[in-house]
Amino acid sequence: MRLANKIAIVTGASQGIGLACASRLVQEGARVMLADVRETEGHAAVEQLGAAARFFCADVSQKADVDALVAATLEAFGQLDILVNNAGVTHAAEFLDLAEEDFDRVLRINLKSMFLCSQAAAREMIKRGSGCIINMSSVNAELAIPNQVPYVVSKGGVNQLTRVAAISLASHGVRVNAIGPGTILTELAKKAVLGSPEARHTILSRTPLGRCGEPEEVAAIAAFLASDDASYLTGQTLYADGGRMALNYTVPVQE
Ligand SMILES: NC(=O)C1=CN([C@@H]2O[C@H](COP(=O)(O)OP(=O)(O)OC[C@H]3O[C@@H](n4cnc5c(N)ncnc54)[C@H](O)[C@@H]3O)[C@@H](O)[C@H]2O)C=CC1
Numbered sequence: 001m002r003l004a005n006k007i008a009i010v011t012g013a014s015q016g017i018g019l020a021c022a023s024r025l026v027q028e029g030a031r032v033m034l035a036d037v038r039e040t041e042g043h044a045a046v047e048q049l050g051a052a053a054r055f056f057c058a059d060v061s062q063k064a065d066v067d068a069l070v071a072a073t074l075e076a077f078g079q080l081d082i083l084v085n086n087a088g089v090t091h092a093a094e095f096l097d098l099a100e101e102d103f104d105r106v107l108r109i110n111l112k113s114m115f116l117c118s119q120a121a122a123r124e125m126i127k128r129g130s131g132c133i134i135n136m137s138s139v140n141a142e143l144a145i146p147n148q149v150p151y152v153v154s155k156g157g158v159n160q161l162t163r164v165a166a167i168s169l170a171s172h173g174v175r176v177n178a179i180g181p182g183t184i185l186t187e188l189a190k191k192a193v194l195g196s197p198e199a200r201h202t203i204l205s206r207t208p209l210g211r212c213g214e215p216e217e218v219a220a221i222a223a224f225l226a227s228d229d230a231s232y233l234t235g236q237t238l239y240a241d242g243g244r245m246a247l248n249y250t251v252p253v254q255e
């Protein structure tokens, strides 16, 4: 129960990695406000997690929603200790075909939302002299995918936002880190890169551990970063990728 008496916000928490993060934080003693644009799924997630969880419907790319989310969290729980910036989307298009509005939308949701949520949450955390922000980045912060232009760009920005927020907030006792997952078995990855046997083979050929990750394996790292076990970590991106970032050639695939 490393997170007893802690209050957390997890964005994009109605499914996938966000729901796994919310669930693990609850398991470790935290009470959690789940935020998502999908209201039905958000309430279903809270049903699953029990009394330690609440849901607030918010589009975290919109400042008014973010401010309302933080206010609702303070109203419900009285404080804010942990923020997991997890909400994210992708959009597949070749570089020359990508529409401006699609670029803008992905950057707004994947990157600007993390700035908005971090700024609003940090203003509360610094009142207590402590806090922890965890940003969900990706191996694609460093490994580009040709038809995922705004996704790749947004995740590179997430790593730099993590660093600049960390150095800006350190004197207030607020730590800021990121997790860079590899390919994790969620709806986003199934749509984006696991849609065919060939695509799956390509991913596995670049993954030394020989498998995609599970959302719970990412959530375990989030719980670590949120805990005092990570008290001397800030400004870092931890890649939970099955070895993808360590690899510069392909590996045999066990089908
Ligand atoms: N699945 C994977 O292989 C990887 C995922 N990631 C990152 O992990 C995070 C979560 O990804 P998944 O769980 O796979 O995705 P997912 O698509 O399963 O879940 C994303 C959740 O975010 C919510 N969401 C989307 N836009 C939102 C907004 N504007 N405001 C609030 N909620 C919003 C969606 O409703 C959904 O519930 C994303 O940031 C993604 O980029 C990073 C590396 C690998």
Ligand SMILES: C[C@H](O)[C@@H]1OC(=O)[C@H](O)[C@@H]1O
Pocket (backbone or CB within 6 Å): 090, 137, 138, 139, 140, 145, 148, 151, 181, 182, 183, 184, 188, 189, 192, 193
């Ligand atoms: C959209 C990506 O391909 C997906 O999300 C990530 O960050 C991983 O690279 C997954 O493959």
